[in-house]
Amino acid sequence: MSEKGNAQNAAAHVGVPGHVDTDVHGNKKPALSAEDMNIMAESNSIALTTKLDDLIAWGRKNSLWPMPYGTACCGIELMSVMGPKYDLARFGAEVVRFSPRQADLLLVAGTITEKMAPVILRVYEQMLEPKYVIAMGACASSGGFYRAYHVLQGVDKIIPVDVYVPGCPPTPEAVLDGVMTLQKMIQDHHPRPWCDGWVAGEFKSDAH
Ligand code: SF4
Numbered sequence: 626m627s628e629k630g631n632a633q634n635a636a637a638h639v640g641v642p643g644h645v646d647t648d649v650h651g652n653k654k655p656a657l658s659a660e661d662m663n664i665m666a667e668s669n670s671i672a673l674t675t676k677l678d679d680l681i682a683w684g685r686k687n688s689l690w691p692m693p694y695g696t697a698c699c700g701i702e703l704m705s706v707m708g709p710k711y712d713l714a715r716f717g718a719e720v721v722r723f724s725p726r727q728a729d730l731l732l733v734a735g736t737i738t739e740k741m742a743p744v745i746l747r748v749y750e751q752m753l754e755p756k757y758v759i760a761m762g763a764c765a766s767s768g769g770f771y772r773a774y775h776v777l778q779g780v781d782k783i784i785p786v787d788v789y790v791p792g793c794p795p796t797p798e799a800v801l802d803g804v805m806t807l808q809k810m811i812q813d814h815h816p817r818p819w820c821d822g823w824v825a826g827e828f829k830s831d832a833h
Contacts, residue, residue, distance in 0.1 A: 687717040692728035697735030699762040725751035
């Protein structure tokens with residue numbers, strides 16, 4: 626319908642004086658009572674009450690921009706989480722970024738060696754605030770079966786981790802569950818003392 630047609634239609638529904646509203650057979654429709662007009666006016670109004678903090682948290686949790694840090698087999702598993710079958714997009718976190726400056730969720734997927742630790746620290750420091758970290762799999766969470774001098778026994782030795790996803794590798798469902806857990810933490814304004822007490826550059830290695 627044209628813009629003019631829309632306007633005429635709208636005018637007919639609000640009872641513009643002089644306009645004769647007719648049905649499909651051309652018969653005149655009964656005029657709306659004042660009470661009906663009030664009900665119509667009220668039904669077009671929407672009232673929403675919330676707290677600004679809650680609104681911001683709602684936006685944040687539904688628009689996480691993840692940066693995958695895949696270093697081993699878990700990285701391959703992470704790809705399937707992004708794929709059409711498990712479809713991370715359903716949770717609003719499909720905008721994968723490969724620059725830390727455009728990401729607020731670091732997905733650590735794989736073994737982190739001590740040599741790599743300063744690099745992941747730099748990546749974390751460059752990310753946008755507020756930022757979140759998910760350690761995906763046994764290696765990222767605890768070093769996995771690499772109980773060796775050269776492997777970081779968990780990426781939380783170098784950066785604060787919000788959610789640990791167990792498994793070797795974790796199933797895509799487990800990773801999705803980890804993302805949903807993080808979303809719930811954001812929505813609930815869950816305290817994050819592990820971030821508050823975090824000191825940049827402090828290397829807490831106990832691998833030896
Ligand atoms: S947790 Fe298992 S699957 Fe994941 S990177 Fe380590 S060895 Fe590979």
